[in-house]
Amino acid sequence: MELFWYIILMSMLAVYIILDGYDFGAGIIHLFFAKTEKDKKAITNAIGPFWDANEVWLIASGGILFFAFPTLYASSFSGFYLPLIMILWLLIFRAIGLELRGQIHNKMWEAVWDKAFGLASLLLALFFGIALGNVVRGVNLGMVTNGVSAHEAHYFFLPLWNPTFSPQAEHLGIIDWFTLMLGIIGVVSLTIHGANWIIFKTNSSLNSKLKNVIFKLNIVLLALIILSLLVWHIIEPQPFHNFLQYPWLWVFPIIFFIGHLGLFKIRTFKKDGTGFLFSSLFLFGGLTSTVASIFPKLLPSTNSVNPDLTIYNMAAHEYGLSVGIYWFAVAIVLVLVYFTIQYKVFKGKMDDIGYGEH
Amino acid sequence: MEDMLFYDRMQFAFTITFHYLFPQLTMGLSLIIVYFKWKFLRTNVDTYNEAAKFWMKIFALNFAMGVVTGIPMEFQFGTNWAKFSELTGGIIGQTLAMEGMFSFFLESSFLGLFIFGEKLLGHRLHFVTGFLVFLGSWASGFLIIATHSWMQHPVGYEILENGKFVLNNFGALFTNEWLWPSYLHNQAASLVTASFVVAAIGAFYILNNKHHEFGKLFVKTGVIFGLVSSVIVAFPTGDMAAKNVVKHQPVTFAAMEGLFETVDGGSEIVLIGQPNMIDKTLDNKIAVPNILSFLTYQKWDAEIKGLNEFDEDVYPSNIPGLYYAYHIMVGLGTIFIGLMLVAMVQLFRKKLYKTKWILWSLLFMLPFPYIANTTGWYTAELGRQPWLVYNLLRTSAGASPTVSAGNTLFTLLGFMGLYLLLGLLFLMLAGKIINKGPELIKH
Numbered sequence: 151m152e153l154f155w156y157i158i159l160m161s162m163l164a165v166y167i168i169l170d171g172y173d174f175g176a177g178i179i180h181l182f183f184a185k186t187e188k189d190k191k192a193i194t195n196a197i198g199p200f201w202d203a204n205e206v207w208l209i210a211s212g213g214i215l216f217f218a219f220p221t222l223y224a225s226s227f228s229g230f231y232l233p234l235i236m237i238l239w240l241l242i243f244r245a246i247g248l249e250l251r252g253q254i255h256n257k258m259w260e261a262v263w264d265k266a267f268g269l270a271s272l273l274l275a276l277f278f279g280i281a282l283g284n285v286v287r288g289v290n291l292g293m294v295t296n297g298v299s300a301h302e303a304h305y306f307f308l309p310l311w312n313p314t315f316s317p318q319a320e321h322l323g324i325i326d327w328f329t330l331m332l333g334i335i336g337v338v339s340l341t342i343h344g345a346n347w348i349i350f351k352t353n354s355s356l357n358s359k360l361k362n363v364i365f366k367l368n369i370v371l372l373a374l375i376i377l378s379l380l381v382w383h384i385i386e387p388q389p390f391h392n393f394l395q396y397p398w399l400w401v402f403p404i405i406f407f408i409g410h411l412g413l414f415k416i417r418t419f420k421k422d423g424t425g426f427l428f429s430s431l432f433l434f435g436g437l438t439s440t441v442a443s444i445f446p447k448l449l450p451s452t453n454s455v456n457p458d459l460t461i462y463n464m465a466a467h468e469y470g471l472s473v474g475i476y477w478f479a480v481a482i483v484l485v486l487v488y489f490t491i492q493y494k495v496f497k498g499k500m501d502d503i504g505y506g507e508h
Numbered sequence: 509m510e511d512m513l514f515y516d517r518m519q520f521a522f523t524i525t526f527h528y529l530f531p532q533l534t535m536g537l538s539l540i541i542v543y544f545k546w547k548f549l550r551t552n553v554d555t556y557n558e559a560a561k562f563w564m565k566i567f568a569l570n571f572a573m574g575v576v577t578g579i580p581m582e583f584q585f586g587t588n589w590a591k592f593s594e595l596t597g598g599i600i601g602q603t604l605a606m607e608g609m610f611s612f613f614l615e616s617s618f619l620g621l622f623i624f625g626e627k628l629l630g631h632r633l634h635f636v637t638g639f640l641v642f643l644g645s646w647a648s649g650f651l652i653i654a655t656h657s658w659m660q661h662p663v664g665y666e667i668l669e670n671g672k673f674v675l676n677n678f679g680a681l682f683t684n685e686w687l688w689p690s691y692l693h694n695q696a697a698s699l700v701t702a703s704f705v706v707a708a709i710g711a712f713y714i715l716n717n718k719h720h721e722f723g724k725l726f727v728k729t730g731v732i733f734g735l736v737s738s739v740i741v742a743f744p745t746g747d748m749a750a751k752n753v754v755k756h757q758p759v760t761f762a763a764m765e766g767l768f769e770t771v772d773g774g775s776e777i778v779l780i781g782q783p784n785m786i787d788k789t790l791d792n793k794i795a796v797p798n799i800l801s802f803l804t805y806q807k808w809d810a811e812i813k814g815l816n817e818f819d820e821d822v823y824p825s826n827i828p829g830l831y832y833a834y835h836i837m838v839g840l841g842t843i844f845i846g847l848m849l850v851a852m853v854q855l856f857r858k859k860l861y862k863t864k865w866i867l868w869s870l871l872f873m874l875p876f877p878y879i880a881n882t883t884g885w886y887t888a889e890l891g892r893q894p895w896l897v898y899n900l901l902r903t904s905a906g907a908s909p910t911v912s913a914g915n916t917l918f919t920l921l922g923f924m925g926l927y928l929l930l931g932l933l934f935l936m937l938a939g940k941i942i943n944k945g946p947e948l949i950k951h
Contacts, residue, residue, distance in 0.1 A: 213605035220597020227586025228908035307910035467674035481609035
């Protein structure tokens with residue numbers, strides 16, 4: 151039962167990252183590459199009718215986490231208090247940037263909300279990467295000093311950084327050079343993903359330029375991935391333990407590399423949607439490989455006093471989890487129906503749907 | 509520790525108060541928009557379609573505000589109320605996760621279609637998307653109030669040795685005695701807000717000599733919906749909700765009514781007065797004898813327990829706050845019925861659009877349903893304090909153990925600043941939409 155809900159939760163998170171990931175990426179492209187009003191319009195049109203529904207995957211994943219693993223929800227949300235609240239503020243800025251921009255036709259007004267939307271997207275991509283880094287690296291559960299827990303075994307609190315920015319310091323911070331590196335990987339990956347979405351959904355004049363951008367960023371990304379795999383060993387001595395034990399898990403890294411390497415051929419793809427398909431595979435493979443490497447841990451402990459948080463010691467009670475399957479089955483079918491309708495109505499290129507013009 | 513709890517409570521109270529300014533309009537307004545669109549389909553009169561489109565703009569703005577201020581609500585269960593989430597997540601996690609899966613996906617998928625899809629879909633399908641948005645928003649309200657009702661009147665649970673609440677009866681969450689009266693009361697109150705807003709904007713147009721045709725339609729629609737919903741808020745739903753309080757939270761009921769003493773031969777109803785917590789009396793009161801007993805038990809001499817009968821450690825934490833919140837809600841609710849009744853009479857006599865004082869009253873009444881809704885929720889929430897789960901889990905036992913007061917103060921101030929900005933932007937943009945008004949396409 152725990153395993154079932156774990157798979158559901160991770161699948162929902164993967165869908166969230168693929169869907170809202172292109173929104174973030176489109177925001178980053180908007181910030182750095184969209185120069186003309188026409189390009190900007192094309193980008194906001196391409197994500198306009200979708201971003202809100204995409205963000206629901208985050209809220210729904212949060213709901214499922216709360217329902218299936220309430221103790222983990224409590225522990226991680228309070229432990230990562232400051233970055234989570236800042237993510238909320240960024241989500242607010244991104245949303246109002248998108249929605250308010252077109253309400254008043256004035257250059258300064260538009261410039262302000264363009265920057266709010268772009269910068270919030272950039273920082274969100276960075277923060278989500280950092281978050282993943284923190285989960286992989288683990289935290290000082292129970293806030294142990296000198297072998298004594300200051301709190302219950304599954305609670306902790308992390309400041310934003312520690313002065314040394316070292317991932318191996320006794321008192322960890324949320325931002326250190328390891329998590330920051332994953333943050334940058336997050337930004338680069340989502341930029342590629344967003345560029346692919348723009349190519350897929352618009353006829354923007356940017357598109358040919360974006361293909362070159364994707365190609366170059368993909369090289370940067372390859373370098374970053376190799377580097378991060380090397381330093382992973384410093385943080386976690388046996389990162390491939392699970393993969394050695396269960397060889398079928400290699401399917402996830404393989405998906406990851408198919409997506410990643412496939413994007414090097416971006417300039418020769420005949421269909422505009424192919425690049426998006428590859429970057430989706432890449433994001434899916436990246437997330438699943440990462441969580442598979444720490445499974446069944448959900449949040450590892452960095453001390454030897456308190457145990458890791460796993461899907462087994464964090465799960466809600468049996469009855470609640472079983473009864474949840476019934477309503478979840480109904481709900482997920484409905485969600486897929488809505489999703490199909492939405493993407494059918496807004497199929498094809500969306501340059502001129504007039505999003506945000508009132 | 510005390511500071512920490514205070515800031516946690518302040519932050520939740522502040523963010524939820526601000527958040528609920530928006531859903532209380534959108535839930536009710538979605539019904540009115542669906543009504544306009546339905547009227548258009550039946551009569552083919554363009555005014556109705558344009559009315560639906562105009563209110564859809566207001567709806568979209570409010571909906572966006574509701575979404576961005578709503579996400580922090582879900583997060584705060586974990587960030588600020590970790591212990592509460594850990595202990596009760598197996599139960600309230602059900603209803604909150606269901607809200608995400610059943611209503612947020614529905615609303616967000618079809619709102620986009622409703623806003624952009626009129627030409628793409630044709631009028632009939634456009635009506636259907638509007639109806640689905642309405643359904644999603646009312647489902648959301650239902651699941652939130654199911655959660656709220658469980659906290660007020662826990663059912664279908666057992667408590668394990670480690671203190672965790674676990675579900676043992678899923679169906680009980682939805683047959684909870686507390687749920688249906690509260691839900692209907694709340695939805696009717698949401699319709700009150702929407703009706704008063706529609707009527708106020710209509711009155712504004714008539715008085716301003718702009719968009720005259722729409723002004724009349726809005727005032728008429730607002731008054732009809734407003735009268736019906738104001739009455740339903742009081743009776744039967746408000747009455748039923750109050751009877752639940754008498755039955756399950758008698759000490760809260762005594763505090764709401766400002767009743768310190770148990771009186772032989774029936775209790776009076778207090779219209780106005782000030783609770784004096786030092787002498788345990790109500791100062792400067794104006795009261796009507798025996799009415800409270802009659803309203804509560806339909807017997808003039810029924811006994812109602814006063815606060816003095818209970819231990820002080822089960823008293824609601826803030827009795828004056830609770831008393832005032834409740835009395836402001838009831839007082840405003842009474843005024844709403846009165847005003848809408850007078851407006852309805854004038855509507856029947858076909859004089860409403862020329863009766864300036866009623867139009868002005870409708871215009872200036874605009875903020876008050878918001879105040880009534882807010883104080884209504886304060887009544888429910890202050891009435892439950894000092895408990896998170898009534899009689900079972902104290903608020904002081906629910907906060908996050910590792911988040912310090914300074915961190916919460918920092919984020920509270922951050923939310924205040926950010927929401928001030930959001931509020932100003934909202935008013936500016938709502939003003940712009942209202943000032944521009946609906947457009948009638950000439951054929």
